[in-house]
Amino acid sequence: MRIDRFSGEPFPRSAHPFKRIAVIGAGAYGTALANVAAQGGTEVALWARRADVADDINRTSRNHRYLPDISLLPSIRATTDLRVALGDADAALLVVPSGAVRDVARAMKPMTPAGIPITVCAKGIEAETGFLMSQIAEDELPGHSVGALSGPTFATELAAGHPSAATLAFTFDQTDRLDPENSAAARMAVTLATPAFRTYLSDDLVGVEIGGAVKNVIAIACGMMSGAGFAENTRAALITRGLDEMKALAEALGGRRETVTGLSGIGDLTLTCSSTTSRNMSLGVQLGSGLSREACFGGKPTVVEGEANAKSVTDLARKLSVPMPICETVRSILHDGDPIAETFAQFWSEPIESEPRAMSLTFEHPTSSANSPVPKEGVT
Known part of the structure; x- marks a missing residue:
C-alpha cells in the first residue's frame, strides 16, 4: 500500500x-x-x-x-x-x-x-x-x-x-x-x-480557461490555411505558435504556462485544429477555400465560438499588451473584412523572433509580404 x-x-x-x-x-x-x-x-x-x-x-x-x-x-x-x-x-x-x-x-x-x-x-x-x-x-x-x-x-x-x-x-x-x-x-x-x-x-482556473478560449481562434486559422491548399507543415507551425499565444495570455492573467501544455491547452488545441468535426476548423476550411461567410455550412446559421472569441480574445490581449499575431490575423479577416491571402502573407513576413523568450531577439524579415506564401489561386 x-x-x-x-x-x-x-x-x-x-x-x-x-x-x-x-x-x-x-x-x-x-x-x-x-x-x-x-x-x-x-x-x-x-x-x-x-x-x-x-x-x-x-x-x-x-x-x-x-x-x-x-x-x-x-x-x-x-x-x-x-x-x-x-x-x-x-x-x-x-x-x-x-x-x-x-x-x-x-x-x-x-x-x-x-x-x-x-x-x-x-x-x-x-x-x-x-x-x-x-x-x-x-x-x-x-x-x-x-x-x-x-x-x-x-x-x-x-x-x-x-x-x-x-x-x-x-x-x-x-x-x-x-x-x-x-x-x-x-x-x-x-x-x-x-x-x-x-x-x-x-x-489553475485561469490557465485552463484561456486554453479553451484561444484554441478556437487558432483552429479557424488552421482551417483557413488548410482550405487554401496548404499542408501539414503550415498547420503544425500555427498550432505551435498558437500555443505560445495561449501561454502568454494565461500568464498575463495570473495563470501558469505549464497548464497550457496540458489537456486543456495543447490537448484541446491539437484536436480542434486537426478535424472538421470542430465547427471552428470547419469554418476556417470553408473560408480558406473561397466561400463567403454567408455560404458556409450550406447557408445555415451556425454558431462558431471562435468567431466571436477572435474579437474578445484580442480585445483582452490588447488591454494587457500581450502580442497575439495569429489571433489578430483571424480577427482582421473575420471582423475587419481583410482578405485571407494578403493577411496571412503579412503574418508570415513578420519580424524574425527568438523562440526562447529569454533570448529576446527580433530581426527584420528579409522578404516583403508580396513574396510570402499565398493561398491557391482564387482565394482572397
Whole structure:
C-alpha cells in the first residue's frame, strides 16, 4: 500500500461522487456529459431550452437533434424547467454556449441550492467585460464554488465511449488543500469518472480557461490555411505558435504556462485544429477555400465560438499588451473584412523572433509580404 508522504494516509485518496447533478444545457456536449455522469449511477437531471428536445430524450432516450447516433441511459430525465432540474442537486454543470452563460446563470440564481459547486463547460471570453466563463458564473451566482471542465473531447466520441480525458479546475482554498477528498474538484472528478473518461485536477482556473478560449481562434486559422491548399507543415507551425499565444495570455492573467501544455491547452488545441468535426476548423476550411461567410455550412446559421472569441480574445490581449499575431490575423479577416491571402502573407513576413523568450531577439524579415506564401489561386 502506498502512503501519502504529507498526510501519512493511504494513497490514493478516496472521494465520494455527487449523488444528484443538474446538467444545464442539452446540446451535444451537455447531453454527452449527462450520459457520462449517469454511467456511474449518478442521478442526472438535464435541462433543455427546447421542449421538443426534452420530450425526445424522455420518450426515446436519444437526443435526435444534437446527438442522434447515441443511445442515452434511460435514467437521465430531461426538463425545460430550471427549478425542476436544479431541485435538490448536489452540483451543477453549466453547458451552454459561451454567449448564453450570463443569461442562464442569472436565471439559475433564485433556484440553485445554496452553496452547491458549479462547473462551467463553456469556453470563451465575454466581449463586454473580458471575463472568463467562470468569472461570469461567479458574478451571477455568488456563494458558489465555480470551476471549469476543458479538454480534447468531441461530444459524439465522448458519448460513444471512446477513451477521453479532460482537465477539471477549481480554485483550491486552505480547506480544500487540507481535505482534498471532499473538495468540489475531487468529487466532481469521480462523479464523471468512467472506464473510458478520466479527468485530471488543476487549481489553475485561469490557465485552463484561456486554453479553451484561444484554441478556437487558432483552429479557424488552421482551417483557413488548410482550405487554401496548404499542408501539414503550415498547420503544425500555427498550432505551435498558437500555443505560445495561449501561454502568454494565461500568464498575463495570473495563470501558469505549464497548464497550457496540458489537456486543456495543447490537448484541446491539437484536436480542434486537426478535424472538421470542430465547427471552428470547419469554418476556417470553408473560408480558406473561397466561400463567403454567408455560404458556409450550406447557408445555415451556425454558431462558431471562435468567431466571436477572435474579437474578445484580442480585445483582452490588447488591454494587457500581450502580442497575439495569429489571433489578430483571424480577427482582421473575420471582423475587419481583410482578405485571407494578403493577411496571412503579412503574418508570415513578420519580424524574425527568438523562440526562447529569454533570448529576446527580433530581426527584420528579409522578404516583403508580396513574396510570402499565398493561398491557391482564387482565394482572397
